Amino acid sequence: MPEAVAGHTVLIAGATSAAGVAVAAALAGAGARVLAVGSNPDRLQRVLEVAPEAFVYVCDLADFAAVTALAASVHVEHGPIDGLIHLVGGWRGGGGLDGQTDEDWDFLHERVVTTLRNTTRAFNADLRASMNGRLAIVSSVSVDAPTPGGANYASLKAAAETWTRAVGHGFGKAGDTAAAVIFAVRSLEGLEPRLAAEVLALWEAPAPTLNNTRRILTSA
Numbered sequence: 107m108p109e110a111v112a113g114h115t116v117l118i119a120g121a122t123s124a125a126g127v128a129v130a131a132a133l134a135g136a137g138a139r140v141l142a143v144g145s146n147p148d149r150l151q152r153v154l155e156v157a158p159e160a161f162v163y164v165c166d167l168a169d170f171a172a173v174t175a176l177a178a179s180v181h182v183e184h185g186p187i188d189g190l191i192h193l194v195g196g197w198r199g200g201g202g203l204d205g206q207t208d209e210d211w212d213f214l215h216e217r218v219v220t221t222l223r224n225t226t227r228a229f230n231a232d233l234r235a236s237m238n239g240r241l242a243i244v245s246s247v248s249v250d251a252p253t254p255g256g257a258n259y260a261s262l263k264a265a266a267e268t269w270t271r272a273v274g275h276g277f278g279k280a281g282d283t284a285a286a287v288i289f290a291v292r293s294l295e296g297l298e299p300r301l302a303a304e305v306l307a308l309w310e311a312p313a314p315t316l317n318n319t320r321r322i323l324t325s326a
């Protein structure tokens with residue numbers, strides 16, 4: 107039986123981490139057309155090592171003009187996308203509330219929120235027009251139990267979750283076949299194969315049962 111995701115075009119925003127590489131390999135192995143995006147051309151080679159048939163794009167996803175240009179290129183070369191897996195993140199924090207610096211806030215805001223806003227705005231029409239549009243982000247369980255030392259991070263992850271639910275609300279309009287899903291983890295280390303399997307499973311269930319759900323992924 108072919109995987110449900112086979113034949114779909116899926117863009118991974120921030121594809122060069124261990125999780126991104128695992129997701130790219132799983133999607134390509136399942137027959138999806140993988141578009142892997144990162145800001146660093148050398149690191150994108152990691153994706154091609156596990157998924158030689160993937161297409162790689164260098165783009166600063168924090169720059170909306172660059173993301174708009176990326177979407178135009180993707181449309182010319184591949185047509186509209188069916189899936190957007192957003193994996194751009196990063197961690198800054200510690201030091202209690204006094205340690206929550208403006209520099210860390212700006213770093214996290216750019217990665218966690220701005221890149222999500224940019225990619226979802228640029229590809230929203232694609233996902234809504236697709237017969238099986240899917241958006242997924244990876245958030246953190248720290249949103250549920252924030253600490254002073256992680257206040258910047260948890261607050262911005264909460265903002266990303268809210269943005270994703272807003273996109274999902276648009277998907278939920280009558281007739282839409284798209285779904286937005288939030289995965290939440292404590293740490294991704296060792297969880298990369300599980301995340302990859304969960305991403306493939308996004309195409310195995312009908313959109314209304316998935317849309318605006320939040321799934322906590324644990325290694326157990």
Ligand SMILES: NC(=O)c1ccc[n+]([C@@H]2O[C@H](COP(=O)([O-])OP(=O)(O)OC[C@H]3O[C@@H](n4cnc5c(N)ncnc54)[C@H](OP(=O)(O)O)[C@@H]3O)[C@@H](O)[C@H]2O)c1
Binds near residue numbers: 143145146150165295
């Ligand atoms: N790692 C964890 O334990 C953990 C825990 C909870 C939640 N999460 C979340 O899970 C997701 C994946 O995390 P991760 O640790 O695997 O990856 P990550 O280190 O957060 O970054 C993922 C990718 O984003 C890319 N990237 C960064 N800035 C970019 C930009 N301006 N434009 C384009 N690409 C950019 C990086 O590639 P280049 O530098 O090559 O561009 C990298 O491949 C993130 O949302 C993260 O917050 C992770």
